Amino acid sequence: xxxxxxxxxxxxxxxxxxxxxxxxxxxxxxxxxxxxxxxxxxxxxxxxxxxxxxxxxxxxxxxxxxxxxxxxxxxxxxxxxxxxxxxxxxxxxxxxxxxxxxxxxxxxxxxxxxxxxxxxxxxxxxxxxxxxxxxxxxxxxxxxxxxxxxxxxxxxxxxxxxxxxxxxxxxxxxxxxxxxxxxxxxxxxxxxxxxxxxxxxxxxxxxxxxxxxxxxxxxxxxxxxxxxxxxxxxxxxxxxxxxxxxxxxxxxxxxxxxxx
Amino acid sequence: xxxxxxxxxxxxxxxxxxxxxxxxxxxxxxxxxxxxxxxxxxxxxxxxxxxxxxxxxxxxxxxxxxxxxxxxxxxxxxxxxxxxxxxxxxxxxxxxxxxxxxxxxxxxxxxxxxxxxxxxxxxxxxxxxxxxxxxxxxxxxxxxxxxxxxxxxxxxxxxxxxxxxxxxxxxxxxxxxxxxxxxxxxxxxxxxxxxxxxxxxxxxxxxxxxxxxxxxxxxxxxxxxxxxxxxxxxxxxxxxxxxxxxxxxxxxxxxxxxxxxxxxxxxxxxxxxxxxxxxxxxxxxxxxxxxxxxxxxxxxxxxxxxxxxxxxxxxxxxxxxxxxxxxxxxxxxxxxxxxxxxxxxxxxxxxxxxxx
Amino acid sequence: xxxxxxxxxxxxxxxxxxxxxxxxxxxxxxxxxxxxxxxxxxxxxxxxxxxxxxxxxxxxxxxxxxxxxxxx
Numbered sequence: 001x002x003x004x005x006x007x008x009x010x011x012x013x014x015x016x017x018x019x020x021x022x023x024x025x026x027x028x029x030x031x032x033x034x035x036x037x038x039x040x041x042x043x044x045x046x047x048x049x050x051x052x053x054x055x056x057x058x059x060x061x062x063x064x065x066x067x068x069x070x071x072x073x074x075x076x077x078x079x080x081x082x083x084x085x086x087x088x089x090x091x092x093x094x095x096x097x098x099x100x101x102x103x104x105x106x107x108x109x110x111x112x113x114x115x116x117x118x119x120x121x122x123x124x125x126x127x128x129x130x131x132x133x134x135x136x137x138x139x140x141x142x143x144x145x146x147x148x149x150x151x152x153x154x155x156x157x158x159x160x161x162x163x164x165x166x167x168x169x170x171x172x173x174x175x176x177x178x179x180x181x182x183x184x185x186x187x188x189x190x191x192x193x194x195x196x197x198x199x200x201x202x203x204x205x206x207x208x209x210x211x212x213x214x215x216x217x218x219x220x221x222x223x224x225x226x227x228x229x230x231x232x233x234x235x236x237x238x239x240x241x242x243x244x245x246x247x248x249x250x251x252x253x254x255x256x257x258x259x260x
Numbered sequence: 261x262x263x264x265x266x267x268x269x270x271x272x273x274x275x276x277x278x279x280x281x282x283x284x285x286x287x288x289x290x291x292x293x294x295x296x297x298x299x300x301x302x303x304x305x306x307x308x309x310x311x312x313x314x315x316x317x318x319x320x321x322x323x324x325x326x327x328x329x330x331x332x333x334x335x336x337x338x339x340x341x342x343x344x345x346x347x348x349x350x351x352x353x354x355x356x357x358x359x360x361x362x363x364x365x366x367x368x369x370x371x372x373x374x375x376x377x378x379x380x381x382x383x384x385x386x387x388x389x390x391x392x393x394x395x396x397x398x399x400x401x402x403x404x405x406x407x408x409x410x411x412x413x414x415x416x417x418x419x420x421x422x423x424x425x426x427x428x429x430x431x432x433x434x435x436x437x438x439x440x441x442x443x444x445x446x447x448x449x450x451x452x453x454x455x456x457x458x459x460x461x462x463x464x465x466x467x468x469x470x471x472x473x474x475x476x477x478x479x480x481x482x483x484x485x486x487x488x489x490x491x492x493x494x495x496x497x498x499x500x501x502x503x504x505x506x507x508x509x510x511x512x513x514x515x516x517x518x519x520x521x522x523x524x525x526x527x528x529x530x531x532x533x534x535x536x537x538x539x540x541x542x543x544x545x546x547x548x549x550x551x552x553x554x555x556x557x558x559x560x561x562x563x564x565x566x567x568x569x570x571x572x573x574x575x576x577x578x579x580x581x582x583x584x585x586x587x588x589x590x591x592x593x594x595x596x597x598x599x600x601x602x603x604x605x606x607x608x609x610x611x612x613x614x615x616x
Numbered sequence: 617x618x619x620x621x622x623x624x625x626x627x628x629x630x631x632x633x634x635x636x637x638x639x640x641x642x643x644x645x646x647x648x649x650x651x652x653x654x655x656x657x658x659x660x661x662x663x664x665x666x667x668x669x670x671x672x673x674x675x676x677x678x679x680x681x682x683x684x685x686x687x688x
Contacts, residue, residue, distance in 0.1 A: 014338070017560070018558055019345040034343070038284065043291045045322050046290075046319070048461060049322075049458070050295035051295060051299065052457035053296060053299075056304065101373035177368075179306070182453075183448055183451040187369050187380065187384035191380050194375070195374040229387055264654060265655050265662045267664070267665050378626060379619070383618070409669075412669035417662075
């Protein structure tokens with residue numbers, strides 16, 4: 001009973017807070033403890049959440065200075081520039097994209113198969129290079145005095161393969177967005193591919209290295225839009241593998257793609 | 261309370277509260293961006309926009325956890341009540357942080373393309389029939405819509421004009437928003453960065469929120485169950501036993517549960533006992549945890565006041581709450597289980613032997 | 617989501633929002649006095665912070681306004 005009495009009398013005297021009155025001092029002391037604690041928890045959570053991010057990979061977008069490249073322009077299935085280096089047997093193949101999430105709007109018909117000078121910024125990853133064309137008329141012009149026009153490298157068909165990996169848009173993955181892969185990037189990758197950015201399947205080889213496959217339709221044209229829902233997801237797909245110079249081309253039909 | 265409206269009834273407390281929120285958000289965003297910049301540099305750097313999108317999004321969900329914990333914490337430990345007092349400002353600011361996250365993410369991931377950003381948002385991921393490939397953006401959008409409705413209706417004008425029950429129901433949607441956001445994070449960010457830290461943080465958050473709610477609910481349940489002996493009298497009025505008069509703290513209340521389940525707050529002040537409903541007319545705050553200040557029962561949540569004898573707010577305010585008849589029989593306080601209409605005057609019962 | 621459904625949702629939302637915004641402007645400066653006399657002498661900042669809510673919940677408020685206007 002005396003316990004009950006003392007509890008009742010303690011409750012009578014317990015500090016009571018009203019927002020429009022000064023804070024009673026025992027409550028103020030409690031708040032001086034709680035508020036910094038909450039702030040500390042916030043900071044700790046921020047650090048933990050920031051640490052939970054993954055390495056986006058070593059990819060660089062050299063968007064400070066535009067450079068000029070001379071080579072052979074090929075418009076299909078995706079715009080690319082073939083550059084012949086001295087002493088090399090096959091030309092380097094650079095995919096050509098435009099600013100934003102666009103590609104394939106500049107110089108397609110009139111420059112296909114011709115020597116050109118292109119001007120733009122490079123994106124690089126794993127030794128692959130892409131050129132983002134400048135937005136003006138000088139981005140892609142016919143080369144009046146071509147020095148070395150590379151021949152189109154022969155296409156070697158190697159047969160049907162089944163691969164596991166993720167379909168990404170090549171521009172973001174090569175450095176425009178970091179990370180340019182995964183579920184949170186899925187919508188962006190779809191929008192890029194819809195805008196003409198070449199889709200690429202990225203797989204891992206036995207040593208853990210990344211292997212790139214440029215995806216095309218079985219007829220050799222751009223990837224069928226019915227394949228877009230699989231972009232950004234872990235997929236298994238099978239198709240005809242072709243090698244063109246140093247580039248792997250995978251001819252794939254949407255019905256041969258499945259989510260894993 | 262309600263005489264004339266102002267945009268915000270600023271007080272020193274609210275200024276300190278808002279400043280603390282601002283410091284908290286600055287600390288969170290600063291720490292997130294700082295750590296991201298230090299850990300991944302040069303060719304391995306994460307895009308600035310992505311860091312900001314992640315910082316704002318995770319900040320909003322952490323703030324939502326804080327908001328959801330304040331309610332049960334204040335039920336379990338009344339010293340947390342000052343943090344509950346200005347919770348709606350925290351809610352509005354959390355919505356603004358979430359909105360910044362959404363606008364940046366939509367602009368960055370859905371902008372610069374052949375479709376308008378909103379059209380891309382709705383169409384770029386059609387996999388609504390798949391669990392793992394589900395368009396998690398739509399879940400976030402749903403949560404943002406709920407948070408917008410809550411922030412837009414946070415002023416007391418809406419509480420009065422949508423009716424307290426509609427307003428309360430609308431604001432209970434915060435739990436739906438929380439569920440949607442758990443899905444948004446689980447099917448979005450956690451699938452992109454597959455480590456253990458992200459899921460661990462979400463799990464700790466989920467356990468904290470649900471654990472506190474269960475603990476507060478259990479406490480209420482025990483209080484209600486521990487209560488009353490009832491005695492029906494000749495006129496079929498059920499009287500609920502409250503205890504001896506001196507078991508009710510001076511200027512405070514003892515809360516009992518009527519057989520119908522409604523809670524009654526029985527106050528002892530100035531040597532008399534009187535009873536009102538436990539539910540505040542403002543936001544349904546627990547009046548029984550309040551205190552009599554300047555002769556008026558004062559709600560612990562936002563300080564709304566009512567006179568003990570008739571449940572009316574002192575003029576010029578016009579709020580009313582239900583009152584109850586009280587009697588003392590054989591040294592025990594008893595309260596009638598039947599509520600009187602809000603604002604009905606009653607005669608407070610004088611405690612025997614207590615001089616006025 | 618199919619593009620046609622997305623467009624339909626977009627247009628519906630845009631129409632609802634635009635109508636709501638026009639209604640909200642009229643409501644916070646005029647109609648509000650009909651449904652809540654306490655708002656009669658309220659300042660500009662109070663009216664502005666009601667705008668988003670009024671634009672979102674305009675069908676409810678419009679009904680209230682009409683009902684309040686019908687009463688003498």
